[in-house]
Amino acid sequence: MEMKVSTRTEQILTVLKILAWVAFFGFAVSAVLFLSSYISGFWNSINIFDIKEDPNLLQLRQENSGLYTILMAFxxxxxxxxxxxxxxxxxxxxxxxxxxxxxxxxxxQLEYISYSLFTIWVLSVTGGGFIAWLGEKAGTLNDSWNKGPFLFMAGLVFVISQIFKRGVEIQSENDLTV
Incomplete structure (x- = not known):
């Protein structure tokens, strides 16, 4: 029985893959919590997730369910x-x-990731503007959406995708010359 010896790079990629799956499940659970919080809000007058996140959300839900729906959808x-x-x-x-x-x-895949990060940035800016506008109407709301890092990450991942694209071109040229 032969054991495969993994390189340090393979070990790092394995750890990164595990961390990526943990982050995926964390954000997936967060999305489910937002959705379940919104849906359960129709039956319960008090929603623990809303109060923990921002006490003003309960007040917003009671005063204007349309704006609350938009905020929860964001x-x-x-x-x-x-x-x-x-x-x-x-x-x-x-x-x-x-x-x-x-x-x-x-x-x-890298290009899709960069486009997705850019979309997140656009939605963060839009959501932050909506929260600022809503804050004037409904009191102070928690604008915890970091906007800057998503644009930076989108640009960085796009540059890396272009480097990989050039690597593919060089690799195919080398395959043709051999």
Whole structure:
């Protein structure tokens, strides 16, 4: 029976894959909590998740259910998109082969991740603006949406995808010359 010896890079990729799955499940649970909190709000006058997150959400839900619905939809979509990004990261780690890391599949996945991060940034800016506008009407709301890092990450991942794309081109040129 032969044991496969894994390199340090393979070990790091394995740890990163585990962390990506943990982040995916964390954001997926967060999305489910937002959705269940919103749905259960129709039957319960007090929702523990809302109060823990921001006490003003309870007041907003009581005063204007339409604006509350929009805010909860933003929160749900943001958590869902973050979960999707981490799911794509876990999948891309599966696709990376140590002996041949540059593939067009990896390039496409990296581009999709960068577009998803850019979408999250756009929604963060939109949601932050909505919360600021809503804060004037309903009192202070918790604007805990970090907007800047998503644009930075989207740009960084897009640059990495272009580097991988060039790696695919060089790799295919080398395969043709051999």
């Amino acid at each position: 929160s749900f979509i943001m958590a869902l998109l973050k979960a999707i990004v981490w799911w794509m990261v876990a999948k891309i780690i599966d696709k990376i082969k140590i002996d041949n890391p540059f593939s067009i599949e990896v390039v496409h």
